[in-house]
Amino acid sequence: xxxxxxxxxxxxxxxxxxxxxxxxDLLGALGLGELSAFQRLAADAELAPTLADQxxxxxxxxxxxxxxERIRDRLAELGVSVDEAMGPFREPYAVFHAKTAPSxxxxxxxxxxxxxxxxxxxxxxxxxxxxxxxxALVLEVMADAGHADFAVDxxxxxxxxxxxxxGRLALWGRRLVGEALAQAQRVAADRDALTSIIVGSxxxxxxxxxxxxxxxxxxxxxxxxxxxxxxxxx
Amino acid sequence: xxxxxxxxxxxxxxxxxxxxxxxxDLLGALGLGELSAFQRLAADAELAPTLADQxxxxxxxxxxxxxxERIRDRLAELGVSVDEAMGPFREPYAVFHAKTAPSxxxxxxxxxxxxxxxxxxxxxxxxxxxxxxxxALVLEVMADAGHADFAVDxxxxxxxxxxxxxGRLALWGRRLVGEALAQAQRVAADRDALTSIIVGSxxxxxxxxxxxxxxxxxxxxxxxxxxxxxxxxx
Numbered sequence: 001x002x003x004x005x006x007x008x009x010x011x012x013x014x015x016x017x018x019x020x021x022x023x024x025d026l027l028g029a030l031g032l033g034e035l036s037a038f039q040r041l042a043a044d045a046e047l048a049p050t051l052a053d054q055x056x057x058x059x060x061x062x063x064x065x066x067x068x069e070r071i072r073d074r075l076a077e078l079g080v081s082v083d084e085a086m087g088p089f090r091e092p093y094a095v096f097h098a099k100t101a102p103s104x105x106x107x108x109x110x111x112x113x114x115x116x117x118x119x120x121x122x123x124x125x126x127x128x129x130x131x132x133x134x135x136a137l138v139l140e141v142m143a144d145a146g147h148a149d150f151a152v153d154x155x156x157x158x159x160x161x162x163x164x165x166x167g168r169l170a171l172w173g174r175r176l177v178g179e180a181l182a183q184a185q186r187v188a189a190d191r192d193a194l195t196s197i198i199v200g201s202x203x204x205x206x207x208x209x210x211x212x213x214x215x216x217x218x219x220x221x222x223x224x225x226x227x228x229x230x231x232x233x234x
Numbered sequence: 235x236x237x238x239x240x241x242x243x244x245x246x247x248x249x250x251x252x253x254x255x256x257x258x259d260l261l262g263a264l265g266l267g268e269l270s271a272f273q274r275l276a277a278d279a280e281l282a283p284t285l286a287d288q289x290x291x292x293x294x295x296x297x298x299x300x301x302x303e304r305i306r307d308r309l310a311e312l313g314v315s316v317d318e319a320m321g322p323f324r325e326p327y328a329v330f331h332a333k334t335a336p337s338x339x340x341x342x343x344x345x346x347x348x349x350x351x352x353x354x355x356x357x358x359x360x361x362x363x364x365x366x367x368x369x370a371l372v373l374e375v376m377a378d379a380g381h382a383d384f385a386v387d388x389x390x391x392x393x394x395x396x397x398x399x400x401g402r403l404a405l406w407g408r409r410l411v412g413e414a415l416a417q418a419q420r421v422a423a424d425r426d427a428l429t430s431i432i433v434g435s436x437x438x439x440x441x442x443x444x445x446x447x448x449x450x451x452x453x454x455x456x457x458x459x460x461x462x463x464x465x466x467x468x
Contacts, residue, residue: 032285035285035288035289035292038276038292038295038296039276039279039280039288039292042272042273042276042277042295043276043277045273046273050316050317051266051269051316051317051320051321051324052315052316052317054269054273055269055302055306055316058269058272058273058299058302059299059303061272061276061295061296061299062272062295062296062299062300065292065293065295065296066296068289068292069293072289081286082284082285082286082289083284083285083286086285087285090285
């Protein structure tokens with residue numbers, strides 16, 4: 001990913017209120033994503049077959065909370081409260097999680113892994129379009145919270161034991177991506193400032209359609225690779 | 235509290251398998267208490283009126299998880315798994331939390347504060363009866379996870395705004411203590427090794443009945459003080 005950052009921090013960019021609004025939206029969406037992930041991982045931990053597994057998911061939740069804290073602190077530096085910045089994204093995340101509430105431990109694991117990673121990929125792509133300070137923060141909070149190895153290990157073992165679960169989990173993975181895309185589109189339609197960070201605005205270049213297409217191709221490709229790693233068709 | 239520790243670590247006390255079993259029970263009960271507190275605080279966070287309040291409760295949950303990790307690591311040093319040590323206490327904690335699931339944000343806050351603190355007092359009293367290493371660990375994980383000020387502040391503000399909530403919350407506080415005592419008695423009846431840490435066994439002195447009475451008097455007194463701090467009758 002090539003950097004298109006034209007400034008080193010949001011503060012240096014006060015002459016462009018739309019850019020500042022877009023960054024606050026970006027941090028708000030990202031921060032609420034971390035807080036929602038905390039809530040979901042904590043809830044899904046209760047589906048765990050053993051206390052050790054429950055603790056492993058609780059630990060991932062705690063890692064997401066620490067990421068949330070970093071975003072909250074950055075928003076405070078920018079003089080924006082958690083509720084102001086994250087409030088607008090409450091509904092889309094709530095709908096996504098309500099529509100993808102796992103009913104089994106394995107569904108919870110696939111969601112923790114696939115859902116988290118596709119979000120990570122997406123925010124990393126956006127990071128290429130923002131100032132250096134914001135990019136560093138986004139990349140930092142997108143660092144792996146340990147979901148990957150744990151989920152891959154447990155899901156593969158479950159499929160080995162009972163191959164029939166693979167079909168249902170593959171469908172589940174498709175549903176997760178579908179619901180995530182539906183909510184992402186809704187956010188893109190509602191939040192102009194956020195969208196303008198990606199596609200640009202007068203005086204600030206952004207991605208053109210061909211670049212956007214490549215971004216989505218990369219997201220889909222990485223998703224398929226992760227499903228394969230779990231032993232699932234995508 | 236005067237220390238009755240006669241050894242500096244469990245490892246130095248291998249000649250007394252009952253003592254070792256009791257310490258593992260103590261750490262298991264304590265560790266599962268932290269993991270359960272994590273789960274409950276995370277679930278109750280969803281009742282929060284604002285995202286900032288939700289985040290505050292999520293932060294307390296994350297602090298409980300870090301306490302759980304310290305216990306888990308100590309159990310690993312003693313060669314005991316999380317499920318071995320904590321499994322026996324799964325049922326009592328599950329029953330306690332099922333019977334005291336808060337239906338409002340304020341009930342959740344009172345539970346976070348009062349429930350957590352009475353547990354803390356109880357484990358601190360027990361700590362006076364164990365070896366130095368174990369005592370240091372118990373006191374460390376019993377350090378305030380930040381529940382107190384936040385809960386007191388929010389509950390007092392709510393009562394000021396609508397004094398009628400005080401009666402219901404006072405009843406709720408009594409129910410929390412009642413259910414906690416019921417489960418503690420159940421554990422005491424089931425786990426001889428744990429009980430023997432408190433009341434002693436052949437060759438290792440413990441608390442006599444008068445001391446036990448004083449412990450319970452202190453627990454009740456501290457509980458009443460905390461309810462008063464919240465603006466509630468106990």
